[in-house]
Amino acid sequence: MRGVLGHFRELDGAVDAITELKQKKLGDVTVFTPTPRHEIDHAVEAPPSPVRMFMLVGGLSGCVFGYWMAIWASNAWPLVVGGKAISSWIPYTIFGFEVFVLIGALSTVAGLFINARIPRLTLTVGYDPRFSHGDFGIWVECSPKQFASAEALLRKHGAVEVRGER
Amino acid sequence: MATIASEPRRPNIASANVQLPAVTTYEQVDDEIIATLRPTKAWFAALFTAVICLMIGISAWMYQINQGLGVAGYNPPVMCGVYIVSFVFWVGIGHAGTLISAILYLFRAGFRTTIYRAAEAMTVFAVMTAGLFPILHLGRPWKFFWLIPYPNWRLLWPQFKSPLVWDVFAISTYLTISTTFLFVGLIPDIAVLRDREKNPTRRALLAFLSFGWRNSEREWRHFARAYLFLAAVSTPLVLSVHSVVSFDFAMALTPGWHTTIFPPYFVAGAIFSGIGMVFTIIIPIRKWFHLEHYVTLNHLDAAAKLCLTTSLIVGCAYMVEFFIAWYGGVQAEQDFFWNRVFGQWWWAAWIMLTCNMILPLSLFSQKLRRNPAWLWMLSITINIGMWFERFVIVVPSLSHEYEPWQWTTYAPTWVDYSILLGSFGWFFMWFLLFVKQLPIIAISEVKEIVPPRLKRLHGHTPETADDFEPEIPGTH
Numbered sequence: 001m002r003g004v005l006g007h008f009r010e011l012d013g014a015v016d017a018i019t020e021l022k023q024k025k026l027g028d029v030t031v032f033t034p035t036p037r038h039e040i041d042h043a044v045e046a047p048p049s050p051v052r053m054f055m056l057v058g059g060l061s062g063c064v065f066g067y068w069m070a071i072w073a074s075n076a077w078p079l080v081v082g083g084k085a086i087s088s089w090i091p092y093t094i095f096g097f098e099v100f101v102l103i104g105a106l107s108t109v110a111g112l113f114i115n116a117r118i119p120r121l122t123l124t125v126g127y128d129p130r131f132s133h134g135d136f137g138i139w140v141e142c143s144p145k146q147f148a149s150a151e152a153l154l155r156k157h158g159a160v161e162v163r164g165e166r
Numbered sequence: 167m168a169t170i171a172s173e174p175r176r177p178n179i180a181s182a183n184v185q186l187p188a189v190t191t192y193e194q195v196d197d198e199i200i201a202t203l204r205p206t207k208a209w210f211a212a213l214f215t216a217v218i219c220l221m222i223g224i225s226a227w228m229y230q231i232n233q234g235l236g237v238a239g240y241n242p243p244v245m246c247g248v249y250i251v252s253f254v255f256w257v258g259i260g261h262a263g264t265l266i267s268a269i270l271y272l273f274r275a276g277f278r279t280t281i282y283r284a285a286e287a288m289t290v291f292a293v294m295t296a297g298l299f300p301i302l303h304l305g306r307p308w309k310f311f312w313l314i315p316y317p318n319w320r321l322l323w324p325q326f327k328s329p330l331v332w333d334v335f336a337i338s339t340y341l342t343i344s345t346t347f348l349f350v351g352l353i354p355d356i357a358v359l360r361d362r363e364k365n366p367t368r369r370a371l372l373a374f375l376s377f378g379w380r381n382s383e384r385e386w387r388h389f390a391r392a393y394l395f396l397a398a399v400s401t402p403l404v405l406s407v408h409s410v411v412s413f414d415f416a417m418a419l420t421p422g423w424h425t426t427i428f429p430p431y432f433v434a435g436a437i438f439s440g441i442g443m444v445f446t447i448i449i450p451i452r453k454w455f456h457l458e459h460y461v462t463l464n465h466l467d468a469a470a471k472l473c474l475t476t477s478l479i480v481g482c483a484y485m486v487e488f489f490i491a492w493y494g495g496v497q498a499e500q501d502f503f504w505n506r507v508f509g510q511w512w513w514a515a516w517i518m519l520t521c522n523m524i525l526p527l528s529l530f531s532q533k534l535r536r537n538p539a540w541l542w543m544l545s546i547t548i549n550i551g552m553w554f555e556r557f558v559i560v561v562p563s564l565s566h567e568y569e570p571w572q573w574t575t576y577a578p579t580w581v582d583y584s585i586l587l588g589s590f591g592w593f594f595m596w597f598l599l600f601v602k603q604l605p606i607i608a609i610s611e612v613k614e615i616v617p618p619r620l621k622r623l624h625g626h627t628p629e630t631a632d633d634f635e636p637e638i639p640g641t642h
Binding site: 009012035036037041044046048052074076079082084088091092094097098100101105108111113116117119120122158 | 328342361391618
């Protein structure tokens with residue numbers, strides 16, 4: 001993995017650099033920001049997160065499992081209470097709902113981990129602790145031939161530090 | 167800081183202003199919030215006190231296990247006492263955290279930003295505390311796992327039509343989701359701590375807990391979506407948990423319990439008591455950690471309005487209970503409510519009514535809503551009042567059922583009081599450990615409302631700067 005890391009103090013400089021990097025297609029761009037910013041989302045033009053599908057599938061599976069567990073266990077140990085049916089779907093809605101929430105939420109977290117590619121054993125190249133503090137970073141993964149033009153572009157938009165990494 | 171001391175009273179839309187005028191840079195946020203993690207003598211003293219209270223509670227429980235449940239003051243048919251009262255109380259305390267972090271997040275209520283982490287941690291520790299009480303209430307506490315549906319060679323399963331099994335699912339789901347919500351929100355902040363940490367051992371531990379978080383746009387994008395969906399599923403969960411707890415009572419035919427108003431009444435009461443506990447915790451933290459410019463008077467003002475609203479709902483529920491008892495025409499129900507308010511339990515009922523209905527009316531005054539000392543004192547009375555609300559629900563009903571020969575009394579013993587004290591020790595021990603290990607204010611979310619550095623401030627290319635005005639919640 002080779003590329004150029006630009007270090008920005010200002011948000012708008014970083015956003016301008018991202019926009020131009022995308023236009024010129026100099027390489028894959030990874031942006032580091034201490035807090036989520038809509039301006040960066042718009043500049044990166046990333047697709048919507050698929051985490052919602054994890055929530056939907058996990059939640060529906062959990063709901064089905066919650067109902068199934070209560071109905072199956074009631075039939076396996078059939079005690080009549082208050083003259084009610086052995087499989088009473090109304091009280092079992094509580095289990096359907098609770099397990100829907102439980103599995104749906106845990107699936108959402110799984111979706112976050114899978115899509116964000118965490119846990120990560122190393123911080124890999126292109127990261128700097130200052131990016132969690134207050135500064136913005138742009139990592140441009142490109143061939144050595146494009147290093148010079150990427151560096152020039154980053155500096156033009158106000159990068160205070162540009163370095164090549166591999 | 168001078169701006170805080172002279173912060174003027176604003177028009178009665180103060181909650182809309184969630185800006186932090188005394189916080190100007192991302193670095194300031196990191197530095198000031200991380201500075202709160204340094205232990206102090208006062209913190210050690212508070213932790214020592216909490217552990218002593220916990221030890222007293224554990225000793226009393228060991229004594230109860232040795233001697234039997236009779237030492238806990240139960241007097242048939244009053245077989246639910248301080249333990250069940252405290253269970254409902256602590257579950258209620260645990261409601262404000264998810265309300266503030268999830269429901270107010272969905273409603274984009276900006277004032278939640280600086281108080282939600284404390285409220286979320288409070289929720290997790292309160293539910294951990296609540297979960298102990300049904301076990302304490304068991305004659306054979308080591309058999310508690312029988313309520314969990316696990317495969318066993320006798321092919322026995324719990325009774326899924328029992329509200330007690332509903333409780334097990336509701337509380338365990340709530341604890342799991344609250345903990346998950348808290349931890350997911352902490353990941354970016356743990357990464358901030360990791361990047362600032364000098365001690366290699368502690369740094370390695372923080373690196374492990376942060377899962378290698380790098381603050382990349384990709385991570386933030388999925389994080390924001392996951393957080394939104396966690397908030398979306400936590401919202402009905404908050405409303406369901408105390409509804410399910412209320413079914414423990416409402417499913418019985420006991421006078422005072424068998425009523426359909428219980429689910430919304432319990433949920434409103436839970437949120438009310440939880441906000442009371444948030445004030446109890448956040449106001450001293452604000453003062454001792456010098457965070458007045460983060461948890462501003464505007465934030466306290468907005469939270470106080472929420473407190474007042476839930477107090478009015480709870481008060482309305484009290485009145486509806488009395489009305490339905492009169493309007494329903496059931497003699498046992500009418501006698502019971504008369505006995506609750508003017509008879510045997512008048513003192514408990516009037517503590518409840520005074521603390522939960524009358525004193526919170528003071529929050530109609532903007533001056534008092536913006537007075538942290540008053541809010542803190544009021545929060546203590548709300549905590550007391552809400553504990554007595556649960557006492558009034560649980561004990562008088564059992565002591566005054568249908569048949570006069572069943573009527574009896576109930577008095578907690580030193581074992582009950584010791585275990586109640588121990589529960590506060592348990593709760594505050596965990597909370598105190600939390601506040602010195604992890605940020606009590608969400609660093610990354612506070613940064614969202616701090617204006618970022620822009621070129622125009624540094625004089626590079628001012629013509630593009632207007633496009634990057636920060637979006638401040640509450641100003642649209």
